[in-house]
Amino acid sequence: xxxxxGVMRPITDPQRFDAPYACKNPGMQIEExxxxxxxxxxxxxxxxxxxxxxxQPGLSRALARLEEEVGAPLFDRKGRVLALNRYGxxxxxxxxxxxxxxxxxxxxxxxxASPESGTVAMAFLHTVGTxxxxxxxxPSGPSTPACAST
Numbered sequence: 066x067x068x069x070x071g072v073m074r075p076i077t078d079p080q081r082f083d084a085p086y087a088c089k090n091p092g093m094q095i096e097e098x099x100x101x102x103x104x105x106x107x108x109x110x111x112x113x114x115x116x117x118x119x120x121q122p123g124l125s126r127a128l129a130r131l132e133e134e135v136g137a138p139l140f141d142r143k144g145r146v147l148a149l150n151r152y153g154x155x156x157x158x159x160x161x162x163x164x165x166x167x168x169x170x171x172x173x174x175x176x177x178a179s180p181e182s183g184t185v186a187m188a189f190l191h192t193v194g195t196x197x198x199x200x201x202x203x204p205s206g207p208s209t210p211a212c213a214s215t
Contacts, residue, residue, distance in 0.1 A: 092134065093131065093134050095163070095164070095167055097127050097130070097131050098131075098160045098163055098164055099164060100113070100117055100119070100124060100127055100128075101128070101131055101139070101156075101157070101160055102157065102160055102161060102164060103116055103117055104124070104128065104140075104147065105149055105153065105157055108146055108147050108148065108149075109145060109146060109147065110124055110125055110128075110145070110147065111145070128140075135152070135156055137152040138150065138152065138153075139152055139153035139156055140153055
């Protein structure tokens with residue numbers, strides 16, 4: 066998309082996409098989605114940048130990259146105040162779902178990696194399993210609170 070006088074227009078030059086590495090923006094970044102969500106809540110680039118610990122020009126450039134990637138302006142600009150427009154409202158729901166899924170994925174990995182709740186795969190002879198392993202993994206045994214055998 067190309068911005069001209071505040072209007073987003075599609076790029077019609079097919080040669081731009083045939084050249085290797087023609088796209089300057091590698092795609093949407095998760096961090097940019099988080100910045101977008103914070104910006105939606107604050108409605109002001111300066112306040113959002115301060116909350117995120119970013120420079121105001123850096124956040125403005127990130128917003129411009131995101132709008133270019135999406136293909137439409139996400140905010141209506143009224144002086145220093147940004148008002149989420151219909152495109153931004155539609156995109157915000159999706160951005161929040163993406164951020165929620167990323168956080169759920171992080172929690173799932175952390176839970177699996179936790180020594181308190183992770184999974185341990187064990188291999189042993191059947192004859193040993195009847196007395197040694199059952200004693201280690203039983204709920205009343207010295208091991209973890211829950212043990213499942215397959």
